[in-house]
Amino acid sequence: MKLEVDVSVEEYNSLSKIVYLMNFLLPEKISIENYINLLIEQEIDLQNIYENLIFKIENQI
Structure with missing residues (x-):
């Protein structure tokens, strides 16, 4: 199972x-x-x- 989540530019840059x-x-x-x-x-x-990503994932489920 693959779950995709949008990541903001700020999050991507920090990562x-x-x-x-x-x-x-x-x-x-x-x-x-x-x-x-x-x-x-x-x-x-x-x-x-x-x-933040966990919150986004929980909202998708």
Whole structure:
């Protein structure tokens, strides 16, 4: 079963930034403290996106 949900440009950009940080930004190039802070910031964005998507999915069901 495949369920499709519309994603806003803001949500897409935030997800893209998270993927970039996780995959391409090497921790050695920035301080560990800054890297952790970036990940925490993105995790909060990701949590908000997931909550929004769950709400959209629940409305479709």
